[in-house]
Amino acid sequence: MRQLFLLSTFMLLGGVTAQAQINMAGIVTDDKDQPLSGATILIRGTNIGTTTQNNGQFELETNVELPLTISVSFIGYQRKDVLVRGNNFRSLTVKLSEEVVTVITGELVLAPSRVPEDIQKAAVTVEKLGAKQFQQSPAATPFDALQNVKGVDFLTQSLAFKTVNLRGFGSNNNSRFLQLTDGMDNRSPGLGFGFGNVAGISDLDIDNIELIPGASSALYGPDAMQGLMFTSSKNPFTYQGLSVQLKVGANNFGKDDFGPKGYGDVAIRYAKEVSPRFAFKVNFQRFSGTDFIADDYSDRQTRSRANFLATDPNRVGIATGIGYLQNSNANTNFQYDGLNIYGDEITANGSAYTFPKDYANVLLQNKLVTRTGYTELELLGNNGKVFNNRANVSLHYKLPGNIEASVGWYYGNGNFIRTANFREYFPDYQRHQIKAELRGENFFLRAYTTQQKAEAWNIGQMATAINNSWKSLGQWAAEFGQVYIDNKFIVGDSRATADRGRYLPGSDRFNAVRDAFAKTYNTDSVPGYRGAKGLGFRDNSALWHYEGMYNLSKFLEVAEVIVGGSIRHYALNTGGTVVALKPDGSEYTIDEYGAYIQASKEVKLSMVTVKPTVAVRYDKNQYLDGGFSPRASAVVSIGPHNFRGSWQSAFRNPSPNQLFSVPGTGKAGEVGGLQSVAESAGLVSNPAYLDSDVNDYLNGRITEDQLRGRAYSPTTFKTEKIKTWEVGYKTLLKDKLYIDATYFQSKYSDFIVAQSFYQPTTGQISDLTTNAYRVLQINYNNTNEVFVNGWAVGAEYGLGKGFSLSGNYAHQVGTVTLRDAQGNVINDNAGAPIIKRKMSNPEVVQKGRNYFNSPENRYNISLNNPQLIDRLGATVSFRWTERMWFEQGITAGDVWLPAWTSLDAQVSYKVPVWKSIVKLGGTNILNKYYSQGYGLARIGGLYYLSITFDELMR
Known part of the structure; x- marks a missing residue:
């Protein structure tokens, strides 16, 4: 592969011929003839550009043949395209008018079709955020500004780790959404999901972010099912000089026993054009503070509870809603299981005890009691401290023929918590990405590698391990039971007595046990702990990726045609701690390849312009x-009116975890979908049964023979697929009213889901009646028909005197037709077939999880004025998200997550003499705590003050 890449490079370079250089020069001013410093000049269709000096003047050397078009833009002003000819290229004068709306309306976008095109005329829905949006957003970072984009659902797992979700099936680890950073896949090679802002680009170096909701596999291959985010960094030829950002802030207000807590963020960028051909840039950013804390200690709602769903006795046990009554008082509740308290889980091995049916006291017979757990802060022992480092060094060289060669090193490092089936703590994540790229007007060649060190431990299992290393579950329960009988049946006194001598958080013994289990992998025994397995796991996997694209338009007059392809190699390195090893003990590797072709043609018919595009891609894992x-x-396009329509298909390869995971020896675990993995997990010799089927059996709705007939049977694992059609409309009327609307319908097939199955301990069905089983999350292609329909509209209106009012509304509904393994439609408990019912419907929930985890409705409203008073600008935004049905992990729970709101605001002041902007802002400034996912940290107010110096020493 490497030789092929190099050969292609030399073939392309060998065909390059030198062209005559021209040196453009000009000045950029506003309507009042005042020079604009820092305005960006780009040659349309290329990455060649520069910015203006303090006096508004610029020079730009290129060998692009005249005539050509330059695009001139500046924050707060309308972008202008200027035709450059042989008689004006040395004396260009460009006047920019103040922009009424803040949305990007005339920019070029690259992501929708892989070639530059006007955002107004993109045939698919696309959003773009640039310097203007970042500056005027109340969000603390450019990445956080995405939460104001229509249809975007954030899931905040950690202050430095946030996941973007689009069009349903919200996930803490969204493997259906593709994040590209300068063309490089952002995901973890082994864990299989994007790391978002943990290891992205430094905030000062982000040029723009393009976001495409919906299927994008035709050009981008696997995993771009629900959308694509393309983050581009600043080119050092265009953006030069020294830029510095200093930011301080605070969060965790209103917590008497914890907050408030401060944080600091410093970013430095330096770029220099050493010669007309060579430029470089260096970036570094350091963030440190205190995380938002997962501190919801209410009694957990989970389908593992007895009588979890309320039923209607008049309709044969059909579910009507949540029936479990929470009791968050551990002193009165035998089965208290605090949501963010760990080691007290009712289903986890070692955390709950069921007294025998012949126990001496009849009041405790068959009674389940949970142990006393530890909070997340107690287990971490770091008082919630979080840090994040990002760095980048890039070298750029211009070759003859408008070809730019670059090589770059990208680094990310930090600690964070992620939520999968359990909460997991990564104390020191590190990732290196190294990229080499050649890019010309009609082609690019790119090769990069991702090398990471990701070691972590399971927070919930850690609490159980600490408890059991002090006193076995059986001994603890015996002491609890004795006190309960002797002390007038008081739960609180019984817990307190059984807990005497328990390891206290922060004590030397507590820390020693925690560190011993954290530093020992889950494949090894912890020395000195009676053969107990460690809790550490690692994903030090690597990825190598090679891709290229060529635009054949110069050779074909009939249409614009591009061709491209990619080769990818994963080298997993988990030591069996995350995914299985091969039978010979070696690590798995994964090879993928794909190729695509796209053709488009713009046809002008009088006042109407039509641009059809077709594309197809083939991929193989x-x-x-x-x-x-x-x-x-x-x-x-008819004047300012642009109507778009598309039919798209996409697919997703299972992540390495979904392919190869094997469960440990505990009472819970995850199983990959490959047949060989299922066999190694004993699922052929000892079948497992879907939790809803087990529930039907225990309640007498099906017989033992019928249950056996529904046992999980490993079959061929397939890619997950989606087909989507959508229509949309975009316009900017009189430079004052902007509208962008879309409607879509999607259908999934071979949907991959990790569903809860019960595997009897001895292989006997009777084990299920005595809680003698383990809970497995098995990844498989279910036969359900899954549908997601929705619409979204965004609008902005210029109110005059610099004010603009903008807002967006998004609506999405997920429905499902449930089918069994033989393809037959499943009936609800009243006998009615479940066909295209909402996945949040209790009658559907009763039959198993679907993990739609997305709000049906949400909206944002913003009022903005970039020049409120002279150099003072301000923005105020309001966000609302409807309540949603949320299903999380093996034990985390099933719940209606409450609706939430957030009021955000910022004021900024420009200091031109120092090329700086001072910004005071905050999100959720009313400090109304909310959670974006069940069991995640609760988000309160975040307040900050920043000063940014841009392009000093230019």
Whole structure:
């Protein structure tokens, strides 16, 4: 592969011929003839550009043939395209008018079709955020500004780790959404999900972010099912000089026993054009503070509870809603299981005890009692401290023929908590990405590698390990039971007596036990702890990726045609702690390849412009069947009115975890979907049964023979697929009213879901009646028909005197037709078939999880004025998200997550003499705590003050 890449490079370079250089020069001013310093000048269709000096003047050397078009833009002003000819290229004068709306309306975008095109005329829905949006957003970072984009659902797992979700199936670890950073996949090679802002680009170096909701596999391959985020950094030829940002802030207000807590953030960027051909840049950013804390200690709602769903006795036990009554008082509740308290889980091995049916006291017979757990802060022992480092060094060289060669090193490091089936703590994540790229007007070649060190431990299992290393569950329960009988049946006194001598958080013994289990992998025994397995796991996996694209338009007059392809190699390195090892003890590797072709043609018919586009891609993973993902789209432009429509298909390869995971020896675990993995987990010799089927059996709705007939049977694992059609409309009327609306319908097939199955301990069905089983999350392609329909609209209106009012509303509904393994429609408990019912419907929930985890409705409203008074600007935004049905992990729970609101605001002041902006802002400034996912940290107010110096020493 490497030789092929190098050969292609030399072939392209060998065909390059020198062209005559021209040196453009000019000045950029506002309507009042005042020079604009820092305005950006780009040659349309290329990455060649520069910015203006303090006096508004610029020079730009290029060998692009005249005539050409330059695009001139500046924050707060309307972008202008200027035609450059042989008679004006040395004396260009560009006047920019103040912009009424803040949305990007005339910019070029790259992500929708891989070639530059006007955002107004993109045939698919696309959002773009640039310097203007970042500056005027109340969000503390450019990444956080995405939460104001229509249809975006954030899941905040940690202050430095946030996940973008679009169009349903919200996930803490969204493997259906593709994040590209300068063209590089942002995901963890082994864990299989994007790390978002943990290891992205330094805030000062982000040029723009393009976001495409919906299927994008036709050009970008696997995993771009629900959307694509393309983050581009600043080119050192265009953005030069020294930039510095200093930020201080605070969060965790209103917590008498904890907050408030401060944080600091410093970023430095330096870029220099050493010569007309060579430039470089260096970036570094350091953030440190205190995380938002997962401190919801209410009694957990989970389907593992007895009588969890309320039923209607008049309709044969059909579910009507949540029936479990929470009791958050551990002194009165035998089964108290605090949501963010660990080691007290009712289903986790070693955390709960069921007294025998022949126990001496009848009041305790068959009674389940949970141990006393530890909070997240107690287990971490770091008082919630969080840090994040990002760095980048890039070298750029211009070759003849408008070809730019670059090589870059990207580094990310930090600690964070992620939520998968359990909460997991990564104390020192590190990632290196190294990229080499050649980019010309009609092609690019790119090669990069991702190398990471990701070691972590399970927070919930750690609490159980600490408890059991002090006193066995059986001994603890015996002491609890004795006191309960002798002390007038008081739960609180019984717990307190059984807990005497328990390891106290922060004590030397507590820390010694925690560190011993954290530093020992889950494949090894912890020395001195009677053969107990460690809790540490690692994903030190690597990825190598090679890709290229060529635009054949110069050779074909009939249409614009691009072709491209990619080769990818994963080298897993988990030591069996995350995914299985091969039978010979070696690590798995994964090879993938794909190729695509796209053709488009713009046709002008009088006052109407039509641009149809068709594309198709083929991809193959070595463990799965290959497949095609076609796309057809068109945009029709009539004056300022742009109508778009598309039909798209996409697919997702299972992540390495979903392919190869094997459960440990505990009472819970995850199983990959490959048949060989299922066999190694004993699922052939000792079958497992879907939790809803087990519930039907225990309640007498099906017989033992019927249950056996529904046992999990490993079959061929397939890629997950989606087909989507959507229509949209975009316009900017009289530079004052902007509208962007879209409607879509999607259908999934071979949907991959990790569903809860019960595996009897001895293989006997009777084990299920005595809680003698383990709970497995088995990844498989279910036969359900899954549908997601929705619409979204965004609008902005210029109110005059610099004010603009903007807002967006998004609506999405997930429905499902449930089918059994034989493809038959499943009936609810009243006998009615479940066809296209909402996945939050209790009658559907009763039959198993679907993990839609997305609000049906949400909206944002913003009022903005970048020049409120002279150099003072301000923005105020309000965000609302409707309540949603949320299903999380093995034990985390099933719950209606409450609706939430957030009021955000910022004021900024420009100091031109220092090329600086001072910004005071905050999100959730009313400090109304909310959670974006069940069991996640509760988010309160975040307040900050920043000063940014831009392009000093230019």
